[in-house]
Amino acid sequence: MNFASDNSYAAHPAVLTAMADANSGAVMGYGADPVTARAEAAIRDLLEAPEAVVRFVATGTAANALVCAQLSPSFGRIYCHDDAHIETSECAAPEFFSHGAKLVTLPGEGGRIDAATLAQTLQVGAGVGLNGGRSALVSITNATEWGTVYDPDQVAALASVAHAAGLPLHMDGARFANAVATLGCSPADLTWRAGVDALCLGGTKNGAMGAEAMVFFDPARAEGFDYRRKQSGHVMSKNRYLAAQMLALATDGLWLDLAHRANTKAQVLGQAVVDGGGRLLQPVQSNGVFAAIPKAAHDRAQAAGVLYHLWPDKTVQGADPVPLRLVTAWDTPDADVAAMAAILRS
Amino acid sequence: MNFASDNSYAAHPAVLTAMADANSGAVMGYGADPVTARAEAAIRDLLEAPEAVVRFVATGTAANALVCAQLSPSFGRIYCHDDAHIETSECAAPEFFSHGAKLVTLPGEGGRIDAATLAQTLQVGAGVGLNGGRSALVSITNATEWGTVYDPDQVAALASVAHAAGLPLHMDGARFANAVATLGCSPADLTWRAGVDALCLGGTKNGAMGAEAMVFFDPARAEGFDYRRKQSGHVMSKNRYLAAQMLALATDGLWLDLAHRANTKAQVLGQAVVDGGGRLLQPVQSNGVFAAIPKAAHDRAQAAGVLYHLWPDKTVQGADPVPLRLVTAWDTPDADVAAMAAILRS
C-alpha cells in the first residue's frame, strides 16, 4: 500500500497509447512536429485561451523554475507561501534558474496566502530598496501543498493585490486538475479570468509519465522563453512523446476524470481518519489527506507495511497523535484505500 | 524523406514495450524504483564498470551540461573542438549550468582534436592566470560532429595529455553506439580503459524517446551530483519510464544493433555521393554523411522534398557543389535511402 506520493503511481493507458500512436515516421525535432502542435492547441482550448503560449517540459521542478526565471530577474523577490513547493521541494531550482532570485515566504492557513497578508508583505517589499531586491512575482500553488484549494474569488483577490503592485501572478498547478475537479469551475475561471498570468499545469501527478505544460496567457511574457528552456536542457529533441502525454490527458476530459478518481479516494481516507478518532489538519479538497491519527493506528499501518510520509518531516516521529500525509492517485487500488481506511478506523 | 537528424525518427518498439512493462503498480519516486536500479546496473555491465555511478536524464544537452558543471567550476576552462556540440548546439547550456565556465575551442581535422594540439593548448592555458581562468576539463565527442570516430588509441592519447595536466576527460557520446558499431571495440576499451572519466551515453538518437545516461567511472567525481541534477529540474519523479528506455537499449545488444542499422544506411548514401561525382568531406564512420554534392543533385533532392541541412549553415546556399549533412537513423526507411541514393547518383 503506497500513499507516499501521487508520483509513485503509473501512467494511464491512454497516455501510453498516445505515445505509441506518435511513434512512427520522421518528423522535425524540438517541437516542430504535428503532435506538439495539437497538444499545445488542446491546452489552449482547455483553458479557453487561444492566444496563450504553451510549452511542455518533463518535470514539475523545471516548469516552475523556468517560469519563475522568465518572470523574475536575478535580483527579484518572488513571494510564495512558507510551504510552497518552490520553496521547500525543488532544491532551490528557482534560485538556480533565475540566478539568485529571493523567495520571500508568507504564512497562511491551509497552505493558502490571503490577500491582506500579501498586500502587507508587498508594502514592506516596496520599501526594501537595493538591499532587499525588487519585487518581481507572486506565486501560489493550487491545489496547495496542504491539499486545500483556492477558489476563483480567492485567486482573483490575490491577483488584484499582485497586479496593483505591478507584479504578475504565477500558479503552480502541479495538482491543478485536482483543484478544478473539486471546485467544479472552468479552468479559465480559475486562471486567466481570475488574473493568473502564468500557469504550470501538471500532468505527471495525474496520469502522465512525465509531462507538464507551462502557459503564458499573455504571449509577451513568453519573450525569449524557448531559448531559456533550451539552455537549461529542457527542450526535448523528440518532443512528440512529451506532447502526446499532455494531448492524451486533454482529450475527452481524461485529466479531470483522473483527478476526480484520486480526489474521491482521498475523501474515503479523510472520512476514515475522522471515524477513527483522528483529526484532519486541513479539509480534504484534493488528493491529499493531512491528518493527525492515533499512534495506535499509525503503528498498525506501519506493521502492515503502508507507505506514507510523516508531516511535515520525520522529526515528528514518536508523537501521539501522529501527523502525516496520505496521497492518492487515479490508480491507487480501491482495495488499498479500503484496507487503509479500515486501519484508520480500527 | 528525412535526413535532417536522427532525432527526427521514432523510438524502437522494444523501448515502448519496456515502458509499458514498467507501467504498473506503485513504486517510490525519484529513481528509487527497481527499473531504475536494473537500468543503472545494465549500463554498468555494458561498460564493464561495476563501480561507476550511472544516472539518467531526458536530453543530451542536460547530460552534457550537467557533467560539465560537475567537473568544472564557474571559472573553469573547458577544452573542446571548434565544432563540438557543447559549443555550437546547446545554447550555452554548459556555461549556464556551470555558472560561467569558458569553452576554449580547438581546431582539428574531421571534428577530432589531436593530442599535440591539445597539449599545446593546455600549455597556453596553464599560463593564463586569473585573467583566463583555470583549466578544468577536456571534452571530446565520439562519434564526432563530423561523423568520424576516435579509436581507443586516439582517446587514450588525449586522456594522457589531459591527465598529465590534471584534467579529467569527458566524452559526449550522443552517438557513442554508432562509434562502437564502427570500431568493433568494447565500450570499456573506448572509455575508461582509454582514460575517459565521464561519459554521456546517448539513447535519444538511437531508438529511445528521450533518454541519456551519464556515467562517472570514479564515484568520487559524482559527489553531490544528484543535487545538481535535481536543482536543474532533471530528476524525473517517475524515473522508471526514463530508465526503462535505457534498459531496453542495453538489453540483448539492441543499442548496437540499432547503431549498426543506421551506420549501414549512411554507408549507402556515402557511396552514392561518390558515385554521383560528389565529394565526401569526411569519411563515413557513423550515421552521418558530410558531403559536397553537385548543385544539380541538390536541386533534384529539393524538388523531391528531401529534408536535410546545408552545412555548416544556410549561408552556403547557392554554392556549387553544395555542402550538406545527411543523417540516418535505425529506422530511416530503406526505400528512402535508396531513393536518395538514386538522386545522388543521377
Place this chain on the structure above:
Amino acid sequence: MNFASDNSYAAHPAVLTAMADANSGAVMGYGADPVTARAEAAIRDLLEAPEAVVRFVATGTAANALVCAQLSPSFGRIYCHDDAHIETSECAAPEFFSHGAKLVTLPGEGGRIDAATLAQTLQVGAGVGLNGGRSALVSITNATEWGTVYDPDQVAALASVAHAAGLPLHMDGARFANAVATLGCSPADLTWRAGVDALCLGGTKNGAMGAEAMVFFDPARAEGFDYRRKQSGHVMSKNRYLAAQMLALATDGLWLDLAHRANTKAQVLGQAVVDGGGRLLQPVQSNGVFAAIPKAAHDRAQAAGVLYHLWPDKTVQGADPVPLRLVTAWDTPDADVAAMAAILRS
C-alpha cells in the same frame, strides 16, 4: 545629525595617509605588490593566524557573498539568522554568487542564533533530501544586526554544532571590531579558537573608505578562491590602495580604537533613551542602538532634521513608541551625540 548608518561617515586620516604613502612608483598589479603583502600579513598577525589565507575586497556584500559561494555549492543550504545581513540587505548576492544556494533562516533573540535552535534546524536539514538541498554552511554576524555580540563561548557552541554536522562556520564581521571592543577578548579567541572557519573582517564601517578582509583559517578552504574573486570583478588591478586601508586600520590598534569610539557614543545614546523613558529593544553592545522611544521624542528629532531609520522598516510609521535604529561611527561628532541625547531625554 546623522545616525542613519556607520557608512555615512568618513575615512580616518590615517587611512588616507596610508593610501597616499602607497601612491608612488610602479608595482605589479592584482595584489602582487608589497603593500598587499604587508596588509595580508598584518591581518594574519592581528588574528594570530599565520597560516590563514587573507584577501581583500571593496564591499561587505562582496566579501560575504564570495565566502558563501566558496563554502556552499549551488544546491547548498546556508543557515543564518532571520535578520542576517546576508538575508535582508545584500540583494540576494549570496544566491547570485553561489548560483542558487538557499538561505535557511532561524529565529533568535537579539539577532543571535542559539546552539539548540541550530542543532534542531540542522537535524531537519539533514532530512530534506534532494528536495531541500544539502546543508552547506552556518553563518553568523558579530556584532549582530541588532547591535548585540556573541562571546567566544557562544561562538564555540555554534561552531561545535555546525562542525558536528560537517558544516563550516562563517562569521560576517562587518562590525567585528565593535564586537571585539565590547568583549575585550582577542580576535583569535572570537574566531578560529572558537571554531570559526571563515571571517569577513570589515573595514568600511570602521574608518576605511571601502575595504574588507576575507580570511580562511584553513588554507584548503580557499582553493580556487582567487579565480572566484576575479570572475566576479572583485580583484582590484591596483590592489595596493585597497590593501593600504586595511593596513592602516591594523596598525597600532587603530581598528580597535575607532570601534571603541563608536561604541562609546552608542552607550551615551542608549543611556539617553532609558533616561527619556524609552525602551532599549536590545542591550547596547556595539555601535547600534535599537530602541522604542516616545513619539514626542521622535517628532522632536524629526523636527531637528536628525537622520535615522525606523526599525525594522517604514511600516512602523505612526507607532508610539517609535521603534528605531541609531548608529554611531568613530567620527560621529560628540556634539551631535549630545544634542541627540538631549532630544531623547527631553
Place this chain on the structure above:
Amino acid sequence: MNFASDNSYAAHPAVLTAMADANSGAVMGYGADPVTARAEAAIRDLLEAPEAVVRFVATGTAANALVCAQLSPSFGRIYCHDDAHIETSECAAPEFFSHGAKLVTLPGEGGRIDAATLAQTLQVGAGVGLNGGRSALVSITNATEWGTVYDPDQVAALASVAHAAGLPLHMDGARFANAVATLGCSPADLTWRAGVDALCLGGTKNGAMGAEAMVFFDPARAEGFDYRRKQSGHVMSKNRYLAAQMLALATDGLWLDLAHRANTKAQVLGQAVVDGGGRLLQPVQSNGVFAAIPKAAHDRAQAAGVLYHLWPDKTVQGADPVPLRLVTAWDTPDADVAAMAAILRS
C-alpha cells in the same frame, strides 16, 4: 623599469586630493551623496549626454561584465574580437554575470572588427536558432587590445550593422581616454553620435586608484541596473570616494591630459623599436606598443630588469625576433622611457 601594464602605475595627485576633499562629514550612503551626483554630472557633461545614466564601479572587469549582463540574457550571443579583453582577460566574468551568455569572437586586423566581417557573422548568428542562442550584443574595445583605435566612422559602421540586426553596441573604453587623445575627436563623436549604446569609461588605467564609469546613453537600457550592481557586490556604501576619483579626472580635462602623456611616451618607444631594427606589429595609436624586437635587444632589456609581457603569451619565449607588449602610463618616468628606448635602439 616597468612597461608591464598601465595598472602598475600610481594615481594622480589630483585624484588623491579629490578623495581627501570628499573625506569629511556624514552623507547618505550607496551613492546618495553630493560627490556622486557631481561626478555623474561631470561624466554626462564630458560626453554631452545629459540624459545618460552614469554609474561607477571599482574595476574594469565589473564594468564590462555588468554592462554585458544588462544587455544580454543568459542565452545571448555577445559578439567581440578574438582578442577582446572580455574574452581573454576577465576570467569569464561576462559569462558569470550574465549566467551563461556566449562570447562569439571575430578575427580582425589590429584588434579591430570590421563591419563586413561583423555583418557576415551576424547573418550566421541569425540562423543558429535555439541551438546557438540569440544574438544580443556587439562589443568593441577602444583603444583596442592591440593599441589601435577605431575612429568615429569605423564605430559608426559597426553600430550601423549592429543596429540593423537589432543589437546594441557596447564600447569597452578601459583606454577610451587614450583613443580620444589620439583621435582628437569629441567623446560624443566617438560614442553616442556614432551609435554606441553603452560605454565603459576607464579611470583605473588612467590615473585613478580604481574607478570606472558605466554609461547608458538611453536610460531605458539601464532599467534595473542598480539592483544588478548591488547584487554583484559592486555598489560601494561609501560611494563618494569612488566618485571623487572620476570627478577629479573629469575636471579641467585631466583625463585627456594624462592620456596624452601616456600616448606620447608610447610614441617614443615605438620609434625606438623601428630605429633599432624591430618591427611594429601594429601602429602605435594609444599607450601600448606591440612589436617584435631583435632577441639581442630583448636580452639586454631582461638583463636590465625591465618588466613587460611577451605577446601574446609566454609560449613565444625563445623566438627571434621577440614579440612583446610595452605599456606606458601617465607617470611612467621619462628617464625609464629614454633608457628603454636606448636599449631598443642599441
